[in-house]
Amino acid sequence: MSEAKQPVDVDVSKIPVEEIDVSDPLLYQDDRFYPYFQRLRREDPVHFCAESFFGPFWSITKYDDIMKVELDHETYSSEAHLGGITIRDNPFGNQMASFITMDQPQHTAQRKTVAPAVAPMNLRKMEEMIRSRTIHVLDSLPRGETFDWVDKVSIELTTMMLATLFDFPFDDRRLLTYWSDVATVNFDAPDAMVKDDDERMAVLQEMGAYIVKLWAERTDGEVGHDMISMMAQGEATKDMDHLDIIANFVLLIVGGNDTTRNSMSGGLLAMIDNPDQYAKLKADPSLIKTLVPEIIRYQSAIIHMRRTALKDAELGGKKISKGDKVVMWYVSGNWDEEAIDDPEKFIIDRKKARRHLAFGAGIHRCVGDRLAELQLQILWEEILKRDLKFELMGPPERIFSNFIRGIKSMPVRIS
Template identity: 60%
Template sequence: MNAPPLALADVSSPTLYRDDTWREHFAAMRRDDPVHRHADSPYGPYWSVTRYADIMKVELDHATYSSASEMGGIQIADQPKGQELPNFIRMDPPRHTAQRKTVAPIVAPTNLANMEGLIRERTAAVLDGLPRNQTFDWVDRVSTELTALMLATLFDFPQAERRKLTHWSDVAIANIEAADAVVKSEAERMAELTTMAETMAALWKERAAQPPKFDLISMMAHAEATKAMPMREFIGNFGLLIVGGNDTTRNSMTGGLMAMRESPAELAKVKADPKLIDSLVSEVIRWQTPVIHMRRTATRDCELAGRTIRQGDKVVMWYVSGNRDETAIEEPERFIVGRPRPRHHLSFGAGIHRCVGDRLAEMQLKILWQEMLLRDLDVEIVGPPVRLYSNFIRGIRSLPVVIRA
């Protein structure tokens, strides 16, 4: 039987994440009503799923909880009617499976091993090029630069134009109501993404006429599942790959620095035992939780944690809450390097939609911390972060720092 509704906060407000004031609201929900129905919100009624175990149940039951674009997609905000941009994360099997298989080889273990030297070389060059005793923006000079370099490599996109990829990622995830949004309307967003599609289509045409190569554009141009995508699906898939390869890693690179500066004992622990870097990387990804939520839509009436969910209901899995669930993670509000199960977190999702590039993200973060420790960089944060106005990406737009020589 459904319990009576409780007076719990609407956690869909982007202000909570821009101001970093979300924790107490989720703690109350996990304690009092872990699968809670919000009858009214700017995004319509929805269910909040806030505990680790319940989120996993939703993740692993894709037959009951759909990701399909035509059902509403993966964000609490519905895509504008008639302007849906389907992609493989906004699909259910079998289409999801076929399209995901097309791009998965680029992040297979053998290819990651081949890319490790290049990532290390670039990371070293970026760190060595940073100013000393002078304030600069860590997000721009390190997090964004390293992820843009990697994205351009994955697409075999011109490196001189790599910041276009960052810009299109920002456009794709922008909340148009934010004062500092890079686009101010859905029409403006679509115009920018159309420019992206035209740029990618020109490269696609070149690659399709050549023998298959090992980059994302060539792989998609030659695969049966993707070579004849409609334009909206083409835009959707490139938007997904750009955001997926950019936002999660760059925000973890910045969030990790903040966490380590706030937890000097953990930094000392890793300096004393560099073998802990793998654990550090996983804890950074849990702590930052770069994707705040994922949404599903119920395909049938069902029950979750004793609550009756109806067909068509919007079900929102709050990863930021699951990663702070006291029943699943010991002392979740502490940043702890060396946890017994460091990869026990929800930041990559689970099941068929688990992040395809999770190992690449971990490797980029691992190399960054290895190279920072090798140089014994003393990075001091000298001002507050500017956080993204979003309920989907837990992003950091800028962070002023100084490296003391």
Template identity: 55%
Template sequence: MNAPVNPASDAWTTPLDQLDPSHPARFQDHSMWPYFERLRREAPVHHSTTSPLFGPYWSVTKYKDIMAVEVNHRQFSSDSGHGGISIRDRPKDLRLPMFIAMDPPRHDEQRKVVQPIVAPGNLAKLEGIIRERAGRILDGLPRGETFNWVEHVSIELTVQMLATLFDFPFEDRRKLSFWSDCATAVPEAGGFIDSEEKREQVFAECLAYFTELWNQRVNAEPRPDLISMLAHGEATRTMSPREYLGNLILLIVGGNDTTRNSISGGVLFLNQTPGEYAKLRANPGLIESMVPEIIRYQTPLAHMRRTAVEDVELGGQRIRAGDKVVMWYISGNRDPEAIEEPERFIIDRKRPRQHLSFGFGIHRCVGNRLAELQLKILWEEILRRFERVEVVGEPKRVFSSFIHGITDLPVRIPA
């Protein structure tokens, strides 16, 4: 069950060497902000040794230091063999190889197999499909009653998209969000995934389902869906089942959680800043710059992790070979030295895409423009239909320091 954590007020009084911003409970109750603010001010590259869940790790909390780690993939490895890309070390025998958790050259080869799915021509083709579906989802929403926006809109739109990218049986599409949630669930949260064994059982079901799809696609002509691309790709067609599973989980989580939580976040932020909502209604052209601002402000993945493969100096600190290094995107995106008035949600920022939410360097989110496209179309269709989507209760958030997400957002669309 949830381990007790100190309240937010302790952020400024706890001795620096005992500070640990990583506890999932902090991200659920949003008490993590002052911890990051203090670290940015007093110890931008900080070593924590007191985490009960994750062991010793470095926190990198300023924008420019995060960028330095991002572009230095030679010294800061993503390889699953070193522990991969999230703060939690999975047991060695349960680690999942996937291209986000590989270094060059294997990373490059595998990423290039799936990359064409988000090429400009393909995105143009997807635009009509997204618009039609977004419209249908919005038209089906109740008026004048309270419902959960996350469940009815955010999840539904993203799984429909993902089902299309995989050419996955449409009627089974909710399996995708189920697998995604299982993959990222924190066992200490006390939810359905309460152990790694349970998670492995779900993974086995997922792999079995997708193996059938692989077998269909590998025996057919290559088609522009992700399974067919993996089954026919030079660098992926001889993957082990475990590696196939790893890459599937990567694509499922990558296409699910991030966009889902940005869709939910946008509704919340506009409700928290009525002035911005009014600006948007007066000028829907601002959707263009609002979308990256939503993605910055939400930061749907709170961090990515690297492992130093040799001793390296960063922000005046000596990081040793083998050390775990956590780049807190959620903190870098609130760094006043990189972003003007970062605490404010401003839908017409001048350089809205200068944020860390997609990462930078060779691992930069492959689906970033597709994510933006989904949000853009959804907001165009929302504005066309509804004067307001009102948040009528407190959001509930995910117990995780990796997925920065919203599970419940009670809203009401005036009748």
């Protein structure tokens, strides 16, 4: 059964508001979700969809309402056994949980184990390495020839960073990208590398075997500063079972890969589409400090996060019942006209540029947010130093997903 059902030429204004379903992955693959959320924010910001491929759910579409759900941990749960963090229910229940699919106090204890790897002091130590790699990648790009920016730059830079964070065998680093893609792929995508949960689990078990081997080698060794050593030696994580190790490394790989990788691609696309903004940046390179959060907002690489109501609640004048699925649409909150001025525009010197939801909020805010920002900052600093001008040589290919707003390939040329 296919999830996609909304035709390309649909007139959103003629759909009865109660029938609007923003869970269709085609809306994001075709990059035509904007009018659906504009209408919901205007007419029904806390919207109940009674029928969808994923069952009934609430859509939370305005910035302030999303923040209320994000910060009310006593009412809205992320627990794996209640469904987890995606609109599609976690198929493994409580057999497989990462710290993002836990509530307090378990969540914070496990999160604290890996947080030092991306703490400010560590980022300062990694900055020179990140810059050196970025320089190498940019200088290796062909001039005057079409190439895939996603493969040559976005994937390569983020995969090298993940390999460093895990102290992962460098020659095998592209496995990390593959595992990330398998973990998030929509089975209905024509090019899906796995087609059901059994096939996905088979690949993730292979990943788990690889990680567990590294885990075992580091359990009793010297105190390590990579994420595998930290978890293998941490009091709150060292006794994890095999499935929970898999779940946590899926989280760390996806979290360290998709947001940064797709912001690198979406940021370049936005610059190509808005040459006046690139000219503004070239005239004043200090604007990189607001460019980076604007790219992250504008791309909104994580489309949604889901919670489950632990008790009856009221939000936006609507009654939410215990057990209801509540979906926070970051791509809508990041375009909320009442929270962000001219949200549909890409503005690199935007005031309050860091006011966005792309990293989430509260206890579940992305643990690697500063690292993602640093990677993007260095990338654009080095692009400016080389005065590189990029041309889009064909339409970008977007992935079929309602969770990751991703760009699979993007042909460009340096002119």
